[in-house]
Amino acid sequence: MKKMLQVLIVVILLALVGAIIFKMVSGKSARLENRPIKVTKSVTEKVVEESSEKVQPSTSSKDETEKPEPKWVKSDTPIKFPILMYHHIADVVGGNTLFVPADEFKMEMTALKNAGYYTLSPEEAYRVLTTNEKPADKIVWITFDDGYKNAHDTAMPILTELGMKGSFFIITGMVGNEDKMADDGLLALKSNPLMSIGSHTVNHPDLEYSSNEAVNTELIDSKKYLDNLLHQNTSVICYPAGRYNAQTGALAEAAGYKLGLTTHPGFASSADGLFALNRVRVAYGQNEASFMALIGNQ
Numbered sequence: 001m002k003k004m005l006q007v008l009i010v011v012i013l014l015a016l017v018g019a020i021i022f023k024m025v026s027g028k029s030a031r032l033e034n035r036p037i038k039v040t041k042s043v044t045e046k047v048v049e050e051s052s053e054k055v056q057p058s059t060s061s062k063d064e065t066e067k068p069e070p071k072w073v074k075s076d077t078p079i080k081f082p083i084l085m086y087h088h089i090a091d092v093v094g095g096n097t098l099f100v101p102a103d104e105f106k107m108e109m110t111a112l113k114n115a116g117y118y119t120l121s122p123e124e125a126y127r128v129l130t131t132n133e134k135p136a137d138k139i140v141w142i143t144f145d146d147g148y149k150n151a152h153d154t155a156m157p158i159l160t161e162l163g164m165k166g167s168f169f170i171i172t173g174m175v176g177n178e179d180k181m182a183d184d185g186l187l188a189l190k191s192n193p194l195m196s197i198g199s200h201t202v203n204h205p206d207l208e209y210s211s212n213e214a215v216n217t218e219l220i221d222s223k224k225y226l227d228n229l230l231h232q233n234t235s236v237i238c239y240p241a242g243r244y245n246a247q248t249g250a251l252a253e254a255a256g257y258k259l260g261l262t263t264h265p266g267f268a269s270s271a272d273g274l275f276a277l278n279r280v281r282v283a284y285g286q287n288e289a290s291f292m293a294l295i296g297n298q
């Protein structure tokens with residue numbers, strides 16, 4: 001009995017010693033585990049710092065959008081200005097001139113900015129054309145037809161970084177198709193204060209040879225779609241393939257539009273009529289000099 005008691009005491013003592021050793025070892029290993037955690041934390045902090053640095057440019061471009069209202073100056077002579085026409089901002093596929101590679105587009109936008117060009121919103125373009133006053137000596141309106149995904153993915157970030165405005169013309173019956181933006185892309189564009197969205201009809205038909213009834217449906221339904229989705233009063237119609245006839249402008253005005261864009265080459269001028277504005281097509285393969293010559297700045 002006495003021996004059993006001795007054994008029991010030894011067992012309890014061993015258990016106690018074991019517990020103390022286990023606590024010491026596990027405490028040490030926990031401290032060891034702390035080390036990699038600490039390292040991970042400092043790495044995380046560094047990543048956050050870097051990403052906040054990357055955020056800087058968009059913050060500074062945001063500041064530019066918050067610049068005080070530009071001073072509008074009346075011109076003695078009728079104002080003419082380039083409306084640039086782009087489609088895809090992406091690597092050229094099969095020699096298709098509707099494509100302009102991203103680096104080329106960025107070079108062109110940077111050249112405009114460096115030359116002191118002011119980019120117009122649709123509302124500002126309307127004011128220029130109806131009052132013959134402008135917000136800067138050099139003005140340009142940058143437009144994109146067809147609503148391709150790369151307009152959202154590639155063109156918008158480049159414009160935003162440079163603090164420049166862009167206008168995108170959407171074929172509302174093709175929203176979400178293949179390479180076209182879906183509603184979420186349109187909403188993202190709309191939420192960017194530098195970007196605007198206009199109509200490029202519902203089905204991209206040839207308006208020149210469509211019946212007035214069909215033209216009306218294209219004009220009214222596409223406007224309704226954009227007005228409802230984006231909570232805006234869509235004011236610009238861009239004619240598919242630039243095709244229109246003598247009645248198109250009047251029908252567009254009756255449908256609630258204020259400006260109509262063609263693909264007829266040249267500078268925009270109120271002398272052509274607000275619903276028959278020329279544009280400057282920008283094909284790929286430009287260098288800075290040829291691009292600036294294209295828009296009359298040499």
Ligand SMILES: [Zn+2]
Pocket residue numbers: 145146200204240241
């Ligand atoms: Zn088109």
